[in-house]
Amino acid sequence: MSLFRVFDISGSALYAQSVRLNTTASNMANADSASSSINSTYRARHPVFAAQLAEADNEASGVNVLGIVESNAPLRQEYRPNHPLANQNGYVNMPNVNQVEEMADMISASRSYQSNVEVLNTSKQMLMRTLALGD
């Protein structure tokens, strides 16, 4: 019965979207984490999604999180001579987190999560009705 596969497929999407929400939370939390060196500065993280490989061409596939990559955008340099982590020129390295982008990403992730939960609920109802067939 292929309806049971919906649980695998939507479950993989729920996992993927929660990873996305986690990275957004981490980015937002660290948006102002200052650092003295460029290498140790926090960089915005984003998950990379890919469709799971189907065994046959005629098969539906779920989502895989291939990995989490760090953004290559340039770091913010803030002039704060009194900051304890400032370098000799008075600059502090700040993360390259774009908070507006992160908020939009968060809304998109939560909407996708919701619609996948709805798919799960509907499929569960369909299966429950099938089990109650002939009652």
Place this chain on the structure above:
Amino acid sequence: MAISFERALSVHSQALGVRSQRAEILAANLANTDTPGYLARDLDFKTTLASLQGQESPLRATHAVHLQPDGHTPGQLLYRTPTQMSLDGNSVEEEQEKSAFSDNALRYQASLRFMGNRVQGLLSAIRGE
């Protein structure tokens, strides 16, 4: 007189099979709304069910690779044509997929209801009430 379950339930049980297969495909589309490069797919319910029932398609094919007028063989997954392609190559349109999914779920439950009534009919025939 023998009761033929096959004959009593056949259309609806086959329809349920195709409906659940379609639900799986639409769920996969909804799962991949944020996957770059994913192409939304769907199943042609009519031709798939007709082929399950053993109906011949309008043009008789004498060879496996002969094309049908619709341009596809029954049971094959097709690609949806998006109204607006997104920049990352994803062709899933969430609203369309959602409405197709709930439509499919409703029709699944309708088939289920028909089948349930048939079962009840058979039961009352067996009981002779």
